[in-house]
Amino acid sequence: MSAPMIAILDDEPQIRRMLAEALGEAGFRTATFSRATEFEAAIKRTAPDVCLVDLGLPDRDGLALVHRLALESGAAIIIISGRAQVQDRVTGLELGADDYIIKPFDPAEVVARVRARLRKGRDTGSGMTTARFEGWSAHFDRYILLAPNGREVPFSHAEGEVLRLFLESPRRLVSRAQMQESLGGAAGESFDRAMDVRISRLRTKLDEDPRNPRLIKTIYGAGYIFLAEVDWR
Amino acid sequence: MSAPMIAILDDEPQIRRMLAEALGEAGFRTATFSRATEFEAAIKRTAPDVCLVDLGLPDRDGLALVHRLALESGAAIIIISGRAQVQDRVTGLELGADDYIIKPFDPAEVVARVRARLRKGRDTGSGMTTARFEGWSAHFDRYILLAPNGREVPFSHAEGEVLRLFLESPRRLVSRAQMQESLGGAAGESFDRAMDVRISRLRTKLDEDPRNPRLIKTIYGAGYIFLAEVDWR
């Protein structure tokens, strides 16, 4: 498993450099952006672990961006802002941010707060081989699903990759770009249809009603959401 | 599911009261302690969701306590401290604290930061998945509406975004500009008509009489207002 990925959005080059350097020295991968639109597009592709967002960007309202990120991405969100009023901090946090750092800041504290965010929520990763959801259990070490009625349903490697991706971020939007990234598909080709087919097959194995799937929802133009509470063992 | 439990450790009675009151009003259960030994014993019995710990207690070294809590309890830990040096904050966070608040603090910010910690711990999605209004219920976790007569009405992602926006601020004017922000529409384009169409489709799903909509009122020249009492679960 590679180093955690930190996405940085700030319009001041100096601050971008400072953050990227401090986080890089701490062993993280970083990606920096100066404009919100680029930033948001990149998020959908790469699914970073933590987002550092500077409020008060010129080209968009930062709080709306934070709200969207909180709803749609699984990343932890840390706001960096020059606005020091309590009310600013409260609304930022209520909109879904996980932390709020005031400028000027010390890079060491930023690194510490990023580490604190990563510590929590890092459940998956090591010996997790079985996941339960909605009466099903997926055994990745044996390549089988156990249906709620006890029936054994085998699944292939490709199907397992998709299922694992969903089970690792349940109730979160997973974009097609993220899937391609995770499943090693080259971009730009007609790999899209292959993706569809994998999903389709997985759905039939999960007893989904094709017209009205309960577990794997399609978000038109965006990706998929796996709608279930998942419990890894 | 009962209200989340917040354990508070502070040696100043005034601060204990202030925190307990603010958190109580926000809907949390609280338990306050003045000495670390009592506090630690209680933690083992009641397993709180969040611990608020004041450093600099007389009877023990606070950082050691934080470290033990981080290792042994599953609770989120928020340090409250009068020591404002960056180095203090960094070591507190490195030892396992999830957040670090400096005295003097505003109770509203403490509440917001407690909420932020609970959001991430709570599997995903913050629990806000079902809203009831006027006999309807909107299930955002299943992408369906349940009509007052029990009929199931599916809705798409775009429709759901609009509906969620209304349900999150009922009886309040929502301007078109706000919608564009929240729904991620690029500004300046002819996105206006698209907005209208979304509203129109949503209205038909909600059985609105086109000539006389009861739920989604148009405020000419300003925006829309959702007229219903909303109850989130």
Add this chain to the structure above:
DNA sequence: GCAGCATGTTACAATTCGTAAGGATTGCGA
């Protein structure tokens, strides 16, 4: 009422997605 604009609705087209059918690839045993 009328002019001028804001909003509602409908029909249509572009895009995106689902899946059945068939072909390529791989692995395995005879």
Add this chain to the structure above:
DNA sequence: TCGCAATCCTTACGAATTGTAACATGCTGC
């Protein structure tokens, strides 16, 4: 090497979602 089976991708076409254009309706101030 050949045949067979399993797996996976591609093709092709139908279905669903969404935005846009065009037109209809409604609001506001004169």
